[in-house]
Amino acid sequence: MLLLSACATEVAPQGGPEDRTPPKIVNIYPDSGTLRFSDNRIRIEFNKFINVQSLRSALFFSPAIEDYEVYGAGRSAEIIIYDTLQPNRTYTYTLTNELKDTRGNALEKSYTFAFSTGNKIDSGFIAGRVFGRNNRPVKGALVLAYLLPDTNRLYADTLNPAYQKPDYLAQTDSAGRFQLNYLVEGQYRLIAINDKIANRRYDFAQEEFAVPFHPVRTGMTNVLMRFALEPDTTELELQVAEARHAHSVILRFNRDVAPDSLSAQQFVIFDSTAQAFVAVYDLYSQIEGRREQIVLVTDSLIEGHLYAVRAFDVKDRFGFSGDSLVAVFTGNSTPDTSTILWQPTFADSTKNLLELSAPSPKGRTLPLQFSGPISRSSLPQALVLELRIGKQYQPVDYQLFFIDATRAMLRPQRGFELGAWYRLTVNHGKLRSALNKPVRDTLIVRHFQIVSEEQFGTIEGTLTADSAGHVLLHAELLGTNVFYPILLTVQPDATGIAFTPFTLQELPEGRYFLSAFYPKNPNPSIYEAWDGGRPFPFRYAERFTVGFDSIRVRKRWTTTGARLRFSAIELPDGKAP
CATH class of the missing domain: 2.60.40.1220 (Immunoglobulin-like)
Known part of the structure; x- marks a missing residue:
């Protein structure tokens, strides 16, 4: 005591x-x-x-x-x-x-x-x-x-x-x-x-x-x-359902879920008063009070009716789900009077767009944000992307990657060309809401130039390691939480040491920290995340190393002589294995 x-x-x-x-x-x-x-x-x-x-x-x-x-x-x-x-x-x-x-x-x-x-x-x-x-x-x-x-x-x-x-x-x-x-x-x-x-x-x-x-x-x-952050493996819970107006139901879970992994088919709403099902057309996410919420776009709700919503196979951002995702709410017949418009995140004639674009399997993509839920199938009819060739703009094929009913990512079929000018037109007269209703008939046009190759620099260096295998090396741009990866194959020589050269290209100007790790996956993707292990049941982390000095990258310059080294794993007598 x-x-x-x-x-x-x-x-x-x-x-x-x-x-x-x-x-x-x-x-x-x-x-x-x-x-x-x-x-x-x-x-x-x-x-x-x-x-x-x-x-x-x-x-x-x-x-x-x-x-x-x-x-x-x-x-x-x-x-x-x-x-x-x-x-x-x-x-x-x-x-x-x-x-x-x-x-x-x-x-x-x-x-x-x-x-x-x-x-x-x-x-x-x-x-x-x-x-x-x-x-x-x-x-x-x-x-x-x-x-x-x-x-x-x-x-x-x-x-x-x-x-x-x-x-x-x-x-x-x-x-x-x-x-x-x-x-x-x-x-x-x-x-x-x-x-x-x-x-x-x-x-x-x-x-x-x-x-x-x-x-x-x-x-x-x-x-x-x-440090790593262990995912919360406790059961996912649907805590609250609330009808915000006649065509939307807000769902709050006990932790964030990934909206791009969800579809309307995973949700069922039943009107207990009228003994009838209510259609769910689409969904989107929004942040309120620092918490992410999922908003269902529904058929008409009736004031005072009692409803139940059930979610199926909904997972959080770590892939964990819950068994009983059910909540009840009361209907709300207040009409939604908001206007749906494309909300460009950049001014007309913007230069060097997507300079800090985080590397991803999709390449450089342009984010599109709408003020309300749209019909996903109507967006290709309303959107025209053109590439400037000489003095003329010519249409180019593109791909759309939807995150939810209000957000999408856009990229040309062959990717954005560095330094090229584009014109993006959204004809709202051809756009429909998620309820398949017309939206405000207006035209929004933006011209923009993708960042040019002259805005980037390069890092060249050598990775020193003592074990054969794949190594993922990252250059982190300080202050952005953006990592630029490269996948290396390490093969030690007769001395047991490998000096593996690396080149990181298309790096925005700034200061960088280098780090690297050995992925346990024998066939890793360049975008594979580091596994920090687990405290219980115990699992070792993946072997990693970090650089101790930042590296300066300048436009149009190659910074040479970068060094990153895996320290030898010690034996108790102080020797390396």
């Missing part, structure tokens, strides 16, 4: 400029590494007045000590241990950056100290780095370490970090580095979390996590982990 008490109220000195510096530990008792410790008191001195409540939250013992008290006064704190310490055992205590001074400044990183009740102290260690999904180092990530007994393989299979307390923990510094010290020698499972809930456990689907891409043992100094 942990008794929360303190013998004094800590008050910071008043006056002077505002203090933003982190507190520091200036002295401890016993000294870290002390042998034959028989006392029951730990004393810690700081350079600043400490918030004792934050010290309690920041303190972690390994092995666990349950019965202790924390006292604090000013710059000093004392921990009195009431549990009986086991003989010939190494104990560690860690202070995380939850510890704050009385002005709210947090400890810069975690610190671990150790003492032994016997004649020796455990000296195992593991060090590494944690990166975010943006490939930048993560400060303050909590690294949980679980000892995997050699004699109990079942423990490794059933270890669930959502419930199991870690044996050791550490926090990353501003460079994403961590070091676990005073460990029992052996194999460990490491899981890094951002610990938003501050419970030192992984909270499923609520927190990011990171796991290594190889087994981990004491003595390793370069264990790399990168």
Whole structure:
């Protein structure tokens, strides 16, 4: 039982400029590494007045000590241990950056100290780095370490970090580095979390996590982990249905679903009052209150009638569905008086359009947005795309990729030509609504030039790796979350090392970070996503590497000499396999 008490109220000195510096530990008792410790008191001195409540939250013992008290006064704190310490055992205590001074400044990183009740102290260690999904180092990530007994393989299979307390923990510094010290020698499972809930456990689907891409043992100094977000595998739920007006029903699920994976045939509406089915013509998505909603376009609804809507085989963005997706609502006969128009996202005669277009299997596509749901089959009759050849515009064949009834992506059959001028005309007189009714009879025309090749630069470099296989290399344009991929085939030479050249073309001007990973899929697509593994049931991440310096790309220039390297996976003695 942990008794929360303190013998004094800590008050910071008043006056002077505002203090933003982190507190520091200036002295401890016993000294870290002390042998034959028989006392029951730990004393810690700081350079600043400490918030004792934050010290309690920041303190972690390994092995666990349950019965202790924390006292604090000013710059000093004392921990009195009431549990009986086991003989010939190494104990560690860690202070995380939850510890704050009385002005709210947090400890810069975690610190671990150790003492032994016997004649020796455990000296195992593991060090590494944690990166975010943006490939930048993560400060303050909590690294949980679980000892995997050699004699109990079942423990490794059933270890669930959502419930199991870690044996050791550490926090990353501003460079994403961590070091676990005073460990029992052996194999460990490491899981890094951002610990938003501050419970030192992984909270499923609520927190990011990171796991290594190889087994981990004491003595390793370069264990790399990168954050991923585990999909929520709980059952998808249809929470609310609401008739917004006479021809639309808004559906709210407990998490986002992908509208481009849905069709009207997946929804059935039944009028319980009239004992009749109501037709669903199409659907679209909209954002309201930061939540995505699906809007069904329906036949006429009757005020006061009671309706039920059922959804079939609806999946969230990770492919998970629910069994009973049913909701009831009351009819609304309010007419919809909104006007449906194409809403161009660019001005007439815009140059360098689609410069920051994210690479995709469809190539460069032009997004089309309408103010209301349209009849998908009527859009090809209403839309004309023309390419300027000389001084004349000539029609070109095109493809439409619908996201929902209000959004589509447009591309010429042969793709957009770099530097070419196009004219796009939408004749609303030929356009129909999703209810197959005419819309406002107006003509909207836009001329635009696709970004020219002169606006792009190139990166040339070399990837160094020690394993044969496919590697997906990404160049991320900083500040955009846009990645430019290239698929490489790596084949080491007689020395066991491969120096694989790469060229990334058609890169917009800016600064880039490089990263790469080995996909487990033997026949990967260039657009394949990195697999970050799973905390439970445990699965290793795909092996990855990140660059540590940004690369400048300029228009019409080739930046040469870029380097990206996969670090060797260490063996416990520090050698590479």
